[in-house]
Amino acid sequence: MARYTGPKSKIARKFREPIFGPDKALEKKNYPPGMHGTSKRRNKQSEYALQLMEKQKAKYTYGLLERQFARLFDKASRKEGVTGELLLKYLEARLDNTVFRLGIAPTRAAARQLVSHRHIVVNDQVVNIPSYELRPGDIVQVRERSQSLEAITESLSVPRAGRYNWLEWDEKSLSGKFLNFPDRDQIPENIKEQLIVELYSK
Known part of the structure; x- marks a missing residue:
């Protein structure tokens, strides 16, 4: 069964959120990993970078790899309704x-x-x-x-x-x-699903 098995604190620090649960490393170092972690330059991100980060955050949060995630997005995009919200509903189900x-x-x-x-x-x-x-x-x-x-x-x-x-x-x-299926406002995850839709729409 394919799944992410790498360092979790590093990923949590990358997104500055405890996406894998409470994390002491994130509490101590609430900035991205690497030698330039606290640099202000890193705050300047392109629109594509923000969209990609949001997709990666959703994938890591729910434990999916790229192919599974893309398949679920494709299913959501074929249904009537708001694609981003449908994607999160399928993830929650x-x-x-x-x-x-x-x-x-x-x-x-x-x-x-x-x-x-x-x-x-x-x-x-x-x-x-x-x-x-x-x-x-x-x-x-x-x-x-x-x-x-x-x-x-x-x-x-x-x-x-x-x-x-x-x-x-x-x-x-x-x-x-x-x-x-939960409504969007019932889902507590901090995910901007519209950015994911925009990314796949390119």
């Missing part, structure tokens, strides 16, 4: 992202691993494809024999600041329901 949002895993990378290792079921069927697209009404649940896994119990023990309106969580059965 991925199984690995939903496992993360439900609190079953502390990060998207950990959620991807849980799915790949067959710890998650969708509508009572084991699904080991992180990119599996959920539909409204789908039930995502921790597999019965995996419910005592330390990684899962630890993640679920951490109180979440707020649940998400498009998801419903049942603590007793360790299952969540994907109610619908």
